[in-house]
Amino acid sequence: MMLVEKERKIPVLASVDVCVLGGGTTGVMAAIRAARMGASVLIVEQQGNFGGNGTSGMVCAWHTLLDFDFDQKIISGLSEEFLKRLDKRHALRVVPHDRPSYKSRMERISTYIFNPQELKIECDEMLKEAGVVCCLHTMFCAPWAEDGELKAVLVESKNGRQAVRADFFIDATGDGDLAYRLDIPFREREGKQPSTTGAVVTGYEEIENPRQVLLEHLEEYGLPILGWDTTYVNSPKVSHLLKSNVFESPLTMEGLTRGEIEGRRQVRAMQEILNKYGNTGEDVVLLGLSSSLGIREGRSMRGLYTLTGDDVCNGRKFPDAIANCSYPIDIHHADKPGCTFWYLNGMSEYERDGYPHEISWWKEKSDDYPRYYQIPYRSIVPREYKNLLVCGRAMDADVRAFGAIRVMINLNQTGEAAGVAAALCVSGKTENDGLDTDLLREKLAEGGSIVL
Numbered sequence: 001m002m003l004v005e006k007e008r009k010i011p012v013l014a015s016v017d018v019c020v021l022g023g024g025t026t027g028v029m030a031a032i033r034a035a036r037m038g039a040s041v042l043i044v045e046q047q048g049n050f051g052g053n054g055t056s057g058m059v060c061a062w063h064t065l066l067d068f069d070f071d072q073k074i075i076s077g078l079s080e081e082f083l084k085r086l087d088k089r090h091a092l093r094v095v096p097h098d099r100p101s102y103k104s105r106m107e108r109i110s111t112y113i114f115n116p117q118e119l120k121i122e123c124d125e126m127l128k129e130a131g132v133v134c135c136l137h138t139m140f141c142a143p144w145a146e147d148g149e150l151k152a153v154l155v156e157s158k159n160g161r162q163a164v165r166a167d168f169f170i171d172a173t174g175d176g177d178l179a180y181r182l183d184i185p186f187r188e189r190e191g192k193q194p195s196t197t198g199a200v201v202t203g204y205e206e207i208e209n210p211r212q213v214l215l216e217h218l219e220e221y222g223l224p225i226l227g228w229d230t231t232y233v234n235s236p237k238v239s240h241l242l243k244s245n246v247f248e249s250p251l252t253m254e255g256l257t258r259g260e261i262e263g264r265r266q267v268r269a270m271q272e273i274l275n276k277y278g279n280t281g282e283d284v285v286l287l288g289l290s291s292s293l294g295i296r297e298g299r300s301m302r303g304l305y306t307l308t309g310d311d312v313c314n315g316r317k318f319p320d321a322i323a324n325c326s327y328p329i330d331i332h333h334a335d336k337p338g339c340t341f342w343y344l345n346g347m348s349e350y351e352r353d354g355y356p357h358e359i360s361w362w363k364e365k366s367d368d369y370p371r372y373y374q375i376p377y378r379s380i381v382p383r384e385y386k387n388l389l390v391c392g393r394a395m396d397a398d399v400r401a402f403g404a405i406r407v408m409i410n411l412n413q414t415g416e417a418a419g420v421a422a423a424l425c426v427s428g429k430t431e432n433d434g435l436d437t438d439l440l441r442e443k444l445a446e447g448g449s450i451v452l
């Protein structure tokens with residue numbers, strides 16, 4: 001059955017230069033950079049806080065800002081500004097890369113562990129300082145295009161339905177919701193990486209080998225393979241558990257509903273295993289759950305250029321590069337426990353809880369390997385609309401490349417570039433595919449990004 005919605009007048013909430021949809025770290029950085037370039041900017045976020053997976057999803061780790069050899073800094077910009085601010089709040093743990101005790105290279109590159117609650121407040125503060133108009137608890141629901149031109153977006157909030165008019169739009173919803181509604185072609189990658197409900201608990205660190213305890217009882221409690229955990233910044237008795245794995249689609253209401261409920265069930269199941277078999281005499285106490293399922297992978301837009309696994313593995317450099325990255329390709333296995341990481345030097349590391357990691361080589365061992373790879377501007381540019389960029393998780397990348405670019409220190413850079421590009425397009429009255437990318441890179445560098 002279908003209902004027909006009656007025609008109605010929609011009040012215009014605001015008219016701005018740049019409208020950013022989605023306030024994950026990518027969207028926040030896009031908004032701040034556009035505003036710092038002098039554009040009037042409004043950001044729309046469906047949740048009650050900014051930061052996306054990094055806050056609502058409790059994903060509390062950023063990787064190294066250095067190249068593969070830890071010789072050259074390749075990432076700075078807003079990621080580094082945020083890290084410095086978190087450090088000032090004692091909300092950051094910096095893990096040096098050269099401790100001899102490391103069991104894996106992944107431990108060496110997981111450099112920054114932060115307090116996601118503090119990141120929420122830093123996002124608020126930095127958006128405010130940049131003069132961005134913030135709309136929380138506001139959901140993008142439909143585009144408003146006239147004669148093939150995107151003029152406005154419709155949003156829903158406690159105010160009801162309203163429109164935001166803008167000269168330029170940035171889709172940072174992670175799932176490319178705006179681009180999808182505009183019928184821009186997408187690929188849904190096969191073997192999507194799972195979603196995760198994050199949890200914060202006490203009592204985990206008291207158990208002698210909690211990972212092994214969990215592994216021994218997965219089947220009994222209907223649990224799939226498990227993800228990672230770490231101790232909370234400045235609270236060694238509190239742990240982050242990012243261990244649940246949910247394989248429901250994050251692209252439908254039904255999938256998200258089942259996913260949220262299943263993720264929480266898994267957290268409780270883990271708690272019960274630990275309480276029953278952990279033998280400490282103390283309960284594992286659940287202090288908090290992520291306010292939203294952490295989503296690793298949704299849609300991938302087909303833009304002007306698809307970044308490929310080969311580009312990543314070969315450390316390809318682009319004249320229109322907007323991001324430098326050294327994070328490996330990571331493969332979250334759906335059919336067996338653990339993750340496999342493909343590093344730039346050809347090393348492959350298979351890691352799973354409770355077992356020594358296994359090293360092999362995905363290409364012949366040699367000293368001649370790239371130290372970093374890049375993301376081109378073209379991978380955030382859709383063909384169909386000239387005043388739109390799609391950054392963050394939904395940018396154009398194949399399944400292998402996505403396994404590498406998907407971490408925040410990489411995607412943050414796509415947000416920063418989208419913000420600067422949008423402001424330049426508005427001030428220069430330029431279309432997204434006509435932008436002078438040398439100028440974009442120059443402005444990115446002026447704003448603190450490392451441009452190589």
Ligand SMILES: Cc1cc2nc3c(=O)[nH]c(=O)nc-3n(C[C@H](O)[C@H](O)[C@H](O)COP(=O)(O)OP(=O)(O)OC[C@H]3O[C@@H](n4cnc5c(N)ncnc54)[C@H](O)[C@@H]3O)c2cc1C
Pocket residue numbers: 021022023024025026027044045046047050051052053054057059060061062063138139140141172173174175177195196242294295296391392393394406407408409411
């Ligand atoms: C469990 C897990 C572990 C991970 N581990 C790491 C790690 O260790 N290190 C790392 O760097 N990365 C990690 N990642 C990946 C990383 O967190 C994400 O790829 C990254 O945060 C994506 O950022 P984003 O801003 O593009 O998207 P998101 O963080 O998903 O942000 C999108 C935002 O848009 C909002 N939104 C969506 N639709 C709408 C709409 N229609 N209207 C309004 N708002 C909307 C959402 O609420 C959200 O705030 C992990 C991810 C998960 C889930």
